[in-house]
Every structure is written in C-alpha cells, then in structure tokens.
Amino acid sequence: MAKEIGASTVRTERRDAAENRQRILNVAIRLFEQHGVEHVSMNQIAAEAQIGSGTLYRRYRNKSELCLDLIKDNVVLLFEDIETYLEQNRSRPPSLRLKGILSLFIRFREKKAQLLTGVEDSSSSQSKTRTRSPIHDELHQLLVELFDEINKREPVHPESAFRADMLLMALSKDAYLFQKEVRGYSPETILEQVCLTFIPPERDN
Amino acid sequence: MAKEIGASTVRTERRDAAENRQRILNVAIRLFEQHGVEHVSMNQIAAEAQIGSGTLYRRYRNKSELCLDLIKDNVVLLFEDIETYLEQNRSRPPSLRLKGILSLFIRFREKKAQLLTGVEDSSSSQSKTRTRSPIHDELHQLLVELFDEINKREPVHPESAFRADMLLMALSKDAYLFQKEVRGYSPETILEQVCLTFIPPERDN
DNA sequence: CTATTAAGTGGAGAACACTCCTTTTATATT
C-alpha cells in the first residue's frame, strides 16, 4: 500500500515507447530532408510514423522541441568547439575571442540552417517572450562574460546582458535571414557588420 | 461591348461595402479593447460583425493589416511629431536627434502597445523575412540618414542600413517586451541602453 | 502468475487562419 517514492524504483522508459520515439525521429528526419522543415506538419509526422497526434505531442510539445532533439548532438559539439577555442585563446583580447565565437556560431548556423531555424521558430502558443531556446541561453552567458571583460576598459557602456541580447537577436533566424536575403549579405559580411556594431574598437590605452 | 478601361470610369466603393467596412472597424475596436488584440480571432470579428469570414479577409489579408488600419491615424501623427522635432533640432548633433526620435517612438510604442503589437505580429503565412511593416520601413530610412551623418566623423563603422536594422529590431515588439518583462527594464532604461549600444560616443575631435 | 498502476496511446474535436467558388447586388449603361 505504501508507495515507494523516488530512490528505489525509477520506472524505465517502456519498450514500445522507445520504439515509437525512434520511429518519430526517423520519420521526421526523412520528411524534413524531403520537404524542408517548414513544410512538414506535426500531423504529417504522426501519420507517417503511424501514431496518434496526441502521442507525438506528448513527447514533443511542438516542432521546435522536435528539431532541438534532432540537432542536440550538433549543439553539444558546437559548445565543445567554443570551449576549445576559448581555452586556446585565453590570453588574447576579449574582443577577438568574441569574434571567434561568433564566427563559430555563424558557421554552425549555415551548416544546420534548416533544423536550427526550426528550433528557433518562435511558433506555438503565446510565450514568444518567455522561453528563449536553450542554445541562446547558454550563448548569452558566454557573451555576457566577454562583454564584462571588454567593458572594464570602457568608460561608458551598456549593460553586458543587454548588449548580449542585442547581439544574439542579430544572429537569430529572422534577422540573419533578412540580412542574407533582403540585404544580400554573405555570412562573412554579416559577421563583420555584427562585430563593427557590437564590439567597441580596441582602446590603445 | 467595348470596355472602358481606366480613366473615365472609376467605380466608387459600393455603399454596402462601405457600411461593412465601418462595421468591421467598430467591432474590431470593441473586441480588441474588451479581450486584448491577441485573444481576438478573425473569425470572431467576422461573426460579431455579421459578415462571412471571406468578406473580412477580402478587405484585410490578416490581423496585422486590420490593426494597421486602426492605428493609421496615430502613425501619421507620430511621423509628424518626428518631422517637427527634426526641424526644431536641425542644428544639434545627429546623435542627439537620433535619441530624440527613439524617445518619440518608444513613447508611441507605450501608448499604442496593443495595436502596434498586432501590426508587427509577424504571424501569417511564410514571409517573416519579406515584408517589414511600413512603419519600420519609414523609420529605417530616417535612421539611415542620421547614421550616415554620424558616421562621417567615425573612422570605422558598420553600414548605416545594418545598424538601423539592428536598432529597429531592438525596438520591435518581441525584443522590447522581452526587455521589459524578463529583464525588468523601464522604457527609460531601454532607451538609455539602446543609445549606449547603437550610438557611438561623441568624438571631441 | 496475477493484480496494480503509471506510462503510454489514439484520435476525435476545438480553435484558428486562410482559400475557393458560388451567389448576390449596387451601379453604370442603354
């Protein structure tokens, strides 16, 4: 009668559930590659995977989460790359390190454009304001640290958190695509413009 | 048999159409005030205005356009205010004029938050990238001119168009609300941060 | 081996944006 709570019993994932999960992932990858992330609906995925749509939504609250699951590994790699880069350039000026990170991120963006776009798609329900994607949160923290370091030499400056928000916004799906498609900038040009805009010039002090 | 094309016959708006238009506008205002822009659907408006949804969509392609129609007058006023301000401060430094414009826009944003938010709601169909709202386009042009002027004194600088894009993005619905709600900034603080971020300090040259 | 039960499933259906096509009608023309 007394229920075991916590510790002892951990209820592993059910076998059939695991199968379904794998099926969803496979179908999603296939459909995304075939038609492009934007043109594949959750219904379609559910149907193709032969599960009810409720089942799909039970696992992924929306397409963003599904996309995130699909590139999770790549995201981990990105952050490992960043970490390595930061360690190898520890002694160089923070503005340069910042630029390096941005370069890495832009390369990532280009490589995984489709899915990353899916992840960021504000999409669903209300909360545009609420949840930034976890990728952004982690990058934000890195940026804040670098800005703090840069700011030590600057007499007046915006809050690091604010500047980081702005910078990330500049690299977000919408802004980035706008610069590419409407302004016609290349990834390299965007990087350069972003640096000029958000990184104050070196003080030769 | 021969059709008159163009010039002579101009087919005025039909009387019943005009009535419907007014009805839509009235209903929309009422519902928006009653439930908030976000929570009113096009269907609801159509139903309440006693017209078919097709009729509503025939006039406004989406909620954004409807909202825009509702604040069009205020937008005109905003730009008149800006123009007046610019004329009265013609001789002051461009960075200061820029700040003035931003201040006016933020005040506008606060006053017409609801509807403006509706206008910007990227919402609908694909084209997130495509059409910036006309308000943004016009502001963008003003900003570019000011940045060009500022840049004359700066040795290195980002493209004015780019910087203007970033600045407007900072004041867009999503970013602005994020700063208010998540970062907890007041409108004044946001203005200040934006200036610090996007307007280079005066050169005492 | 059975019973219990939380985890999982399926799919109907609500709510919504938006389209398409038929029918209606105000207006201009004769």
Place this chain on the structure above:
DNA sequence: AATATAAAAGGAGTGTTCTCCACTTAATAG
C-alpha cells in the same frame, strides 16, 4: 426600366496546431 457586370458577400472547406480523455499495455510488486 431593363440589362450587364464588376465588386462584394458568404460560408463551406482545407490544413494546421494543440488539447482532452477514455482506453490499452508494459513493467513491477506481491
């Protein structure tokens, strides 16, 4: 007054996201 016609209306229909909940089932405890 009759007719032609482009403008307007209407609303059923499509495709979407997402919720709800009655039902099923795998894992576990006894």
